[in-house]
Amino acid sequence: MRRTSFALFLMLFLAACSPQRPQMPAALAAMPQAERDELLQGRSLYHIRGCAACHGIAGHGNGDRASRLVPPPMDFRLTNAYLQGSSQEAMAATIRTGLTNVKSAMPKNPFLSLEERMAISRYIIHMRENYK
Numbered sequence: 001m002r003r004t005s006f007a008l009f010l011m012l013f014l015a016a017c018s019p020q021r022p023q024m025p026a027a028l029a030a031m032p033q034a035e036r037d038e039l040l041q042g043r044s045l046y047h048i049r050g051c052a053a054c055h056g057i058a059g060h061g062n063g064d065r066a067s068r069l070v071p072p073p074m075d076f077r078l079t080n081a082y083l084q085g086s087s088q089e090a091m092a093a094t095i096r097t098g099l100t101n102v103k104s105a106m107p108k109n110p111f112l113s114l115e116e117r118m119a120i121s122r123y124i125i126h127m128r129e130n131y132k
């Protein structure tokens, strides 16, 4: 009996000492699961596909490659400046084709699925709303 309670004490002690898991921001935690999954997938792809290198980690158009580009990468906050539309659907289309009527460094991504492009666009909207 004493041994059991000691084991229990030890388990609780170790659990209390173990490093805390990073807390999810409250806005994310409150989201329905499907929406959160899309957002997190979009965030991964935004970085993996190199969008951040031009558009910046917060989407302000100031990534590492930005200073060498004319025109500069879009600052996603400037919703009136988008040439092909700033809605989730419009951006998902632009990610596939690039900018079609202007010469710019914006690449096309024909191998990303619609789901992936919608997820990235969702993350762009998230940046717009949260990273002022």
Ligand code: HEC
Pocket (backbone or CB within 6 Å): 046, 049, 050, 051, 052, 053, 054, 055, 065, 069, 070, 071, 072, 073, 074, 081, 082, 083, 084, 085, 086, 091, 094, 095, 099, 102, 104, 105, 106, 107, 109, 120
């Ligand atoms: C090599 C640099 C570069 C990379 C990489 C890049 N972009 Fe761009 N992006 C640009 C430039 C330059 C523009 C055009 C800005 C302008 O015309 O004013 C642009 C414009 C845009 C626009 C606005 C289009 C419009 O309607 O005007 C969106 C949305 C966008 N990029 C999303 C993305 C996403 C998502 C990725 C990653 C999949 C990405 N970009 C990767 C450089 C880049």
